[in-house]
Amino acid sequence: MLEKNYDANSVEPRIAKKWDEAKAFAAGAGAREGADPYAIVIPPPNVTGSLHMGHALNNTLQDILIRYQRMLGNNVLWQPGMDHAGIATQMVVERKLNAEDKKRTDFSRPDFIDKIWEWKEESGGTIFNQLKRLGASCDWSRERFTMDEGLSEAVREVFVSLYNEGLIYRGKRLVNWDPHFETAISDLEVENIDVDGHMWHFKYPLAADPETGKPATYEYVEKDEDGNVTLTETRDYISIATTRPETMLGDGAVAVHQSDERYAPIIGKLCEIPVGPKEHRRFIPIITDDYPDKDFGSGAVKITGAHDFNDYMVAKRNDIPMYRLMDTKAALRADGAPYAEEAAKAKAIVESGELPDENTVDAINLVPDEYRGLDRYDARKKVIAAITAEGNAVMTTDEEGNPIPLVEKNKMQQPTGDRSKVVIEPMLTDQWFCDAETLAKPALASVKEGRTNFVPKTWENTYYNWMENIQPWCISRQLWWGHQIPVWYGPKPSDVVAAKEHADLVNAGTDLNVYRDAAWLRSIARFEIFAMHTFQDNPKSYSSVLGEVVDVGELDSWKVVEVESPEAAMHHLTSSLIEGKLEYPVYRDPDVLDTWFSSALWPFSTLGWPDKTKELETYYPTNTLVTGFDIIFFWVARMMMMGNHFMKDDAGKIVEPFHTVYVHALVRDKDGQKMSKSKGNVIDPLELMDKYGTDALRFTLSIMAAQGRDVRLDEDRIVGYRNFGTKLWNATRFAEMNEVKHAEGFKPEDAKLQVNRWILTELSKTIEDVSEGIEKYRFNDAAGAAYKFVWNTFCDWHLELLKPIFNGDDAAAKAEAQAVAAYVLDEIYKLLHPFMPFMTEELWAETAESRDTLLCHAEWPKPQVQDQAAADEINWLIELVSEVRSVRTEMKIKPSLEMQLVIVGASDETKARLERNDAAIRRLARMSDVSLGGEAPEGSAQIVVGEATVCLPLKGLVDFAAEISRLEKEIEGIDKDLKVVGGKLNNEKFVANAPDAVVQENRDRLAELEEKHEIVNEALQRVRSFN
RNA sequence: GGGCGAUUAGCUCAGCGGUAGAGCACUACAUUGACAUUGUAGGGGUCACUGGUUCAAUCCCAGUAUCGCCCA
Structure with a gap:
């Protein structure tokens, strides 16, 4: 006999163990002979991750699809794995070191990476156990990690291919720089946050007329919309508005719109940046461009190409030098020569009118000596104070009429790092980029042409929108944890080779061949002198610069070695030349790849690519991708780009990584707020599982997962669906008490009793509804159909209608009722299994002495009985009983009082029905007797059911x-x-x-x-x- | 500024050209007979607003309002 209540906490681990021991979720387990493959790759959780509601929803839905397909007999693989999560993981381990009073830079790079691997072994991947607890039926034996050897090989393969095709390139670009982690990040990792900012207005004095030496002036005229002049004054300056005064130090120009008549007189003239030592003031040109908005601020904008994305474009278009002002921590630069020298270089550029190459410009540090090393915000304060003190701030008056500097408050969007939460600094740096635009084209076509479909379809627009406006993807990160970029450089900067491994560096056809350049080699002689000069007296220091030297291989008559840095390469080459050896040193690019680069390969790298494995052949392309909309850009789009580029069939046709992308909603709290730690409204799925059981949580998430809507999770709902589990549990218990047993050889079509044929018909309908719901990703409909059938049809009516049979004397009827109840219960366990795997597996085992298979491998139900007559009859019965009950309640008749029912005007069919269901009616409507009558007895309440009038004789009661x-x-x-x-x-x-x-x-x-x-x-x- | 979505019972949400639904909450009653994690019955809705299309609109279209999200 079953316990009175289902105890999730004791059952779940036991069932999980059972599945595990049976290897029930191994790829292909339980599959029919010759079955179709069905594969899903899990969105890899971060190795640092812990299960949150989003994971719970995401993986519950995947598990429903997977368990359903497995029960259909398909060859199923749910591929699990984890992401190495570059920044997040490095952050976690650094924080741990900080707690021990150590920091990352106390370690060498390899030692620090070892620390991370140690951390991973100890505490990484707790989320896998949490997913197992959720019942996720992944093939855990195939767990992969984006940093493991196989996936790393795939990353190198892809990088080198794309590099050789010109789809990956290096360049100096303005990128989003995270000053906390000191790395570049991609556009997607930047969150724009609304803040209250300030806009300062400053005067840039016009340069004196070069011919006369007199101060330059112009007539500044403002007009209203109708062209009436509203202001005329003679000005010797141009007024600009800025939210970032500290970047004035790096201005390369002032720009106005070409149609802005106010400034027409001074286009092409020079103006002075009103900050820094007076004797070294820089002059910059006033130019025209499309970018300035006449109505915003003064209509004139300063152009700081190295620290603003819009300015960058303007500077590019107009050959304006871009001066970098900050270091990797976003403090003002302290490198280079004293300001006086550097300013002179900038002056020379303006005067010559020729733009030197970008590295030369980048080397110029235009931060005045007094500001060097300051934090960007401290510098801002000082710049404002200095300009105001000098009288170059545009003034206005306060309420009392006193002059004050004009500072407008304005709402602005501040870019912040999604991990670090610090303000992002646009920075001009050398980075690696992926030509996303080229890769996006086939990926766009796949969706447009319907080879990959989004569900719900509305997400396709989002996808198009992004893909059609896609920007180069910055894939390099200045971190230590991640896939190091497989590019090696020789001592000469132009010597660049991408290679999957060392052997490829010295293979035939390698691009590593600058040593063949005799002229260049001769010039190396200079370094001989340099090296001797530097290290002669201090051989120890020499070896410390050299660092480790690793043999790479032979190339022509040269020995190629790998060293640790550009400096080491130069010294090594010099020293080997001195010693008369032909040793050619290379060093590897220190950057690592964006974490999403490896995730983009996930659907094929996890299956063994670039090797031609059986798994790849069987399970690629995968079927469905289940994901939240927040990573459509980060992940889905990039998988499409990479999958389409690398995965082709024998005919060379693109094979998309999946044919359906099911995009589910966000889980919010019951008030619709996004869950976040700072709001303190996070609901922990693990706590809910402890409290209500995993099945209750899963069922709640499923039945609430309507397409296109966020899931607002209210704990009361979980309580309700926990109760649903209890209901099923007790229905089984009731069946057990009535000796309901799985009857070997029972065929539903053999059932004779209308009540049984009815429930079997209802079951058929439910099977169709649940199957269709899952097939169409309408999980709420599927769960809802099952819920309704189990509770409102099977428990409320079928079991109630069986009670008189179980208690009656008709042995044949009783046997049939037992067989049917057992059959329906079995089908219910199957239908609910994808949603409530633990309880149903337990009941499956408890309700038969032995079963051929685990429930998770049982065959998915198919509709069997369709008997409309039986359905009509029992639905009539239900209406009759419900009506009678309703009237009884309304007439305030005690439920305990048994009454007589007289039916008037019954047709022959109704008469037959009454006879067949006499016991049930008497029991459910609480009647002592049901009879036919010619007319309504005096003093009856009367109910019309179909053609008949049902009379409740109530004389004296009503x-x-x-x-x-x-x-x-x-x-x-x-x-x-x-x-x-x-x-x-x-x-x-x-x-x-x-x-x-x-x-x-x-x-x-x-x-x-x-x-x-x-x-x-x-x-x-x-x-x-x-x- | 551009785009997407939402507005249905007190709450959380389904539905969707042709009888407006669920769960929770609420009210009344019942019972320890599988289940109080229960049963029976009940109340509760101008389907945001204004127009239009249609034989017919909660549903389609347009506009308005409010809210939310994404992108600049």
């Missing part, structure tokens, strides 16, 4: 006034419906235009309503006459 009012109310309702239906049918246009079926439906309904109206009206007259 409140006739109440009964009259009840019947009047009913007639009122019927009249209302009659009016609607009749109105339609009287409308010629309706009859002419509506589909025949609809017209007929309304005709039938009208007839039905009219008949009912008549019968109820008769009943009403009768009651009135009793009164």
Whole structure:
């Protein structure tokens, strides 16, 4: 006998163990002979991750699909794995070191990476155990990690291929720089946050006329919309507005819109940046461009190409030098020569009118000596103070009429790092980029041409929008943890080779061949002198610069070695030349790749690519990708780009990584707020599983996962669905008490009793609904159909209707009832298994002495019995009983009081039904007797069911006034419906235009309503006459 | 500024050209007979607003309002 309550906490680990021991989730487990493959790759959680509600929803939905497909007998693989999560992981380990009073830079790079691997072994991947607890039926034996050797090989393969195709390149670009982690990040990792900012207005004085030496002036004229002059004044400056005064130090120009008449007189003239030592003030040109907005600020903008994305474009278009002002921590630069020298270089550039190469410009540090090393915000304060003190701030007046600097408050969007939460600094740096635009084209076509489909479809627009406006993807990160970029450089900067491994560096056809450049080699002689000069007296220091030297291989008559840095390479080359050896040193690019680069390969790298494995052949392309919309750009789009580029069939045709992308919603709290630690509204799925059991959580998430809507999770809902589990548990317990047992060889079609044929028919319908719901990713419909069937059909009615049979004397009926109940319960376990795997697996085992398979491998139900007559009969019975109950309650008749039922005007069919269901009616409607009568007994309440009038003789019990009012109310309702239906049918246009079926439906309904109206009206007259 | 979505019962949400639904909450009653994690019954809705299309609109279209998200 089952326990009275289901104890999730003891059952779940036991069932999990059972699955594990049976290797129930191994790829292909439980598959039919010759089955179709069905594969899903898990969105790899971060190795640092812990299960949150988003994971719970995401993996529950995947598990439903996977378990369903497995039960259909398909060859199923759910591929699990984890992401190395570059920044997040490095952050976690650095934080741990900080707690021990150590920091990353106390370690060498390899030692620090070892520390991370140690951390991973100890505490990484707890999320896998949490996913197992959720019941995720992944093939855990195939767990992969983006940093493991196989996946790393795939990363190198892809990088080198794309590099050789010119789709990956290095360049100096303006990128989003995270000053906390001191690395570049991609656009997607930047969050724009609304903040209250300030806009300062400053005067840039015009340069003196070069010919006369006199201060330059112009007539500044402002007009209103109608062209009337509103202001005229003579100015010797141009006024600019800026939210970032500290970047003025790096200005290369002032720009105005070409159509802005106000500034037309001074286009091409020079103006002074009003900050820094007076004797070294820099002058910059006033230029025109499309970018400035005439109506914003003064209409004139300063152009700081190295620290602003818009300015960068303007500077590019107009050959304006871009001066970098900050270091990797976003403090003002302290490198280079004293300011006076550096400013002179900038002056020379302006005067020559020729733009030197970008590295030369980048080397110039235009931060005045007094500002060097300052944090960017401290520098801002000092710059503002200095300009204001000098009288170059645009002034206004305060409330009392005193002059004050004009500082506008303005709402602005501040870019912040999604991990670090610090303000992102646009920085001009050397980075690696992936040509996303080229890769996006086929990926776009795949969706447009329907080879990959988003569900719900509306997400396709989001995808198009992004893919059509895609920017180069910055893939390099200045971190230590990640896939190091497989590019080696020789001592000469132009010597660049991408290689999967050392051997490829010295293979035939390598690009590593600068040593063949005799002229260049001769020039190396210079370094000989340099090296001797530097290290002669201090050989120890020499070896410390050299660092480790690793043999790479032979190339021509040279020995190629790998060293640790560009400096080491140069010294090594020099020293080997001194010693008369032909040793050619290379060093590897220190950057690592964006974490999402390896995730982009996930659907094929996890299956063994670039090797041609059996798994790859079987399970690629995968079927469905289940993900949240927040990573469509980060992940889905990039998998499409990489998958389409690298995965082709034998005919060279693209094979997309998946054919369906199911995008589910975000889980929010019950008030619709996004869950976040700072808001303190995070609901921990693990706590919920402890409290209500995993199945309750899973069922709740499934039934709430309607397409296109966020899931607002309310704990009360979980309580409700926990109760649903209990209901099923107790239904099974009840069955057990009545010796309901799985009957070997029972065929549903053999059932004779209407009540059984009815439930089997309802079951068929439910099987269709649940299957269709899952197939169409309408998880809420699927779960809802199962819920309704189990509780409102099977428990509320079928089991109730079986009670008189179980308690009766008809042995054959009893045997059939037992067999059918057992059969239906088995089918229920199967239907619910994808949603509630633990409880159903437990019940499956508990309800038979032995089973051929685990429930997770049992065959998915198929509709068997369709018996409309039985369905009609029992639905009639349900209506009858419900009506009687309703009237009893309304008439305030004690439930314990047994009454007599007299049916008037019954057809032959109704008579037969009454006979067949006599016991059930008496039990469920609490009647002592059911009889047929010619007319309604005096003092009856009367109910119209179909053609018959059901009379409850209530003489002495019933409140006739109440009964009259009840019947009047009913007639009122019927009249209302009659009016609607009749109105339609009287409308010629309706009859002419509506589909025949609809017209007929309304005709039938009208007839039905009219008949009912008549019968109820008769009943009403009768009651009135009793009164 | 551009785009997407939402607005249905007190709450959380389904639905969707032709009888407006669920769960929770609420009210009344019942019972320890599988289940109080229960049963029976009940109340509760101008389907945001304004127009339009249609024989017919909660549903389609346009506009308005409010809210949310994404992108600049």
